Amino acid sequence: MVLLLLGMLLTVIALPVSDSKEQTEEKQDLTENTESCEGDRTLLEAKLESILENTEGVGKVQVLLMTGEGKQGFYGTENTEVTGVLIAAEGADNSVTVQNIQQAVMALFQIEAHKIKIMKMK
Template identity: 60%
Template sequence: MILLLLGVLLTVIALPVSNKTDSSSTEEKSRPFFTDASYEEQTAQRSLLEEKLEELLSQVEGVGKVRVVLMTGEQKDSSSFYSSGNQAVTGVLIAAEGADNSVVSRNIVEAVMALFQVEAHKIKVMKMK
């Protein structure tokens, strides 16, 4: 009887335990914006994203002229034991003519948060002179 209980206990201990957190939000945050590529290709991809974001934000009411700088860093894949070398947006600096208006500034921050899944404290919006 004791051996049977010990066998059941060992079987239960050996079963994998899954973390029941929301896996979709984890997958979104771990998805890189830049694929494995050379430094020149990554720089070109970052510049293209900056230009697209500048163009988009300049079309928003009250924003005016815009300059964008994207900071990228290595994206660590939480499901692997090694660094994948993928690049993701880790910070954003935006200079906009309309940034002195708090509503415009907040709209810019929310747009960047939605596009890049970057936390608000990693986004800086400044008034362009």
């Protein structure tokens, strides 16, 4: 009986145990990666808003980008893949303006028209 208990004790001791420090570092890395992706998306949103607001007929805009998994880009860098775009624009009551915004977003992010929604801002 003692030998059985001793064998079980040795088995438990031999099991790999992750260090709490390693777990903390992994969580920090995950948080930093998430914040980096969030920062990239916010930068893209800000750039698109700036460009659209300086385009004739668009007026004030707000942009929300939906992103998916990153794609491997040039030189091994990871690029954020835009999977959907929501835009609220003052000039969205003009069909020509809406078409211009949609074409610009399609060209910029290489996404289909059905993944872009443009609404009139109140």
